[in-house]
Amino acid sequence: MSALERQFSRRRLLGSAAAIAGGGLLLGCAPGASRSATDLSYWHLMTGGDGIVMAGLVDAVNGLGLGFRATQTVLAWGPPYYTKLAMASAGGRAPDLAIMHASRIAGYAPGGLLEPWDLELLAEVGVHERDFPPLVWQKGRYDGKLYSIALDTHPFVLYYNTDHAQKAGVTDALQTMKSPEEFTEVALKLQKVTGKHGLSYGYLGDGSQMWRLFYTLYRQQNAEMKLVPGQQAQVDEAAAVKALKFVQSLLDDTIATKAGDGGTATSEFLHGESGLFFGGVWELPVLKDSKLPFDARPIPTLFGTDAAYADSHTFVLPRQANVDPERRRHTYQLVAEVLKRSVKWAGAGHIPAYQPVVQSAEYQALKPQSNYAGIPAYVNYDPDAWFGGAGSDFHRYFAENVQNVFLGSGDPAAGFEGFVKRLNVLLDRPQPV
Template sequence: MTSSDRQFSRRRLLSGAAALAGGSLLLGCAPGARDSGTELNYWHLMTGGDGIVMAGLVDAVNGLNAGFRAEQTVLAWGPPYYTKLAMASAGGRAPDLAIMHASRIAGYAPGGLLEPWDLDLLAEFGVRESDFPPLVWQKGLYDGKLYSVALDTHPFVLYYNTEHATKAGVTDAIATMDSPEAFTEVATKLQKVTGKHGLSYGYLGDPSQMWRLFYTFYRQTGAELKLVPGTKAEVDEAAAVKALEFVQSLLNDTIATRSGDGGTAVSEFLHGESGLLFGGVWELPVLKDSKMAFDAMPIPTLFGQQAAYADSHTFVLPRQSKTDPDRRRYTYQLVAEILKRSVKWAGAGHIPAYQPVVKSPEYLELKPQSNYVGIPAYVNYDPDVWFSGAGSDFTSYFAENVQNVYLGSGDPAAGFDGFVQRLNKLLDRPQPV
């Protein structure tokens, strides 16, 4: 059996196992003869364009012939991935390395499903705390130990059609919007140019989209959302109502459609039927491929304080029943080498977490990526609690109470209160680990 045949058979086997588990799974290694060194198992959830870039980074590191070879296992995003990773960690049969969203660390580190990173060994390979934005590094800490090393920050941002902005005479105004009224004025002027909408924002069927925009504006008021198990949620209802009322005002079927989903929003923006788009940086490759004239920037500070929703892809060490020192050392080297090459990862829109890359001329020349490079300094992650984070039901709890507000038929105060009541019930439960 040839090397390619072995890889194909392994891919078939893993795909079948994933189907039984309710998720799809692919293997992302390039064909060709394997090196004779140690094979490291690396799990992640990067698909599409992200998956291609990640495969290229891994291939580049494998090409160093450093005594190891990383083999990628790619699982379906969301619950299938996190469930399988938790089961593998609980059984002590986890991969050498895995990707985990920073927002999920609070649900995994306390239960012993992850192992902390050795800071001295990281430093030996050129990875230190000083190489990361403080808020990004701190998000990986639990009980004083580092449980995740960030690859990136991927925030929610504002895209705008530069040709429409010129026609509407709002190019300078877009750069200086500092209040809800200023934003509404710009969006209204753009709507007159497009003849359809001033803003594209899709949320139907996507609770995460609803949460990202709300949490950005909520935090811009200076309000916090503190969730501590065993206690009531600490929230600022007035700030929440203010944020929800503003979102509701935008979704008036003139500035933005009241009933759009994510795909509709991106399509509308791509076809020039709006001038602004609220979306994640992960939309950037599609927008660039379209060749349309656009730019991107942080969501403007409309409520007084810089704030932006974001998450991070991070590297974690899933718990294993037995740890081989040589394999572990190679795993640290793999992470360090990927971080040092992460300017390629920036091509997918993400902001590299490793600051030597962000400060490099190669990254600073990337547009519009370098326009929003400052967001990690004031990034807002999901609250640190076991039931929050990417791929969890946390945002579904928000959507089931607040979607009618977005649709224009719900009361902001009542919707937010329903969400808080759901949070309080969860905070009364012990962490299920």
């Protein structure tokens, strides 16, 4: 029996939707079921530069004369978006297509809020598993079915000022460093050039920023974190403490400011007051607009195992009570055509998930984007959990317990232990869906 044919308890689904969305606000009514087969509804949370690029991609597909037209609805990022999407799916009045972070699939797929993709129909429109990095494709699967198709991977990377690097004599070292000690040495040499800091890293009040760096360093030790409902969190405390102590050593007001937020870190790097900058690839447009002499690379493997934190924007099929087969086929065509044009999406810094685009000469010519194109081969997403993912409270729980560690006033072991205890409370609760 297909997901479309399953019967749902409206009360159960509505309660589940509210629980996994984290209490966000609803933003208007879901689309009705009276649209024609040629009128596709597409929801996403892309704003700013990303929103402009996405609008251009959709307009390009609409202009192909494929027999359909997609209408975009842009909703507020975070809980408002995920709440509305969950409620629309629970009521069976969802859009034809939506964007969802890969890290949120574990909270939506189990209760029937999403429909699985039909692999045969995907193949008909030219989309195959072989076209995606294995880890990225696998992240879209749940219980043996494919629930999301990645548009991109957007990792946490290391930017560096090329002029400062040359003056400090660390240009080659930036490509070869393989230990915490070597990284520290490079950062201190850059600090002598800038006279302020060697590294910019903003995290204050931002659990996501704390988690991105921590989880990169934690996974570089080949440390696992498994969150299974009904069981205690499976973690490597020694690896966590080692990662946190290294972060503490960087935040010493010499290498990097002890208490900086994201805006301060970006501004500092843009003004040449540091030589290195930990940031997401979504920072790239701002850096390019500044005309700063910079480059980017994956965060160096400092603890032995290649690992990088990232998430992905993915395409999902929210549950609808009544599906028009022709409109569903058009939806598949829309996704395929956007994927095939995703080199435009790469301009915003993201790594396209569709490998024929990554392997194209046009993408390989993009700098610094193509410098970190290998990250999907060893990407690490948030651990699967119904309470985790982008726009959820998972990263906030990390910040509540670990921010004092970053500030230098907290004990790494105690901070991480507090975070794990918070996870165990959630894991002890029945999964809402």
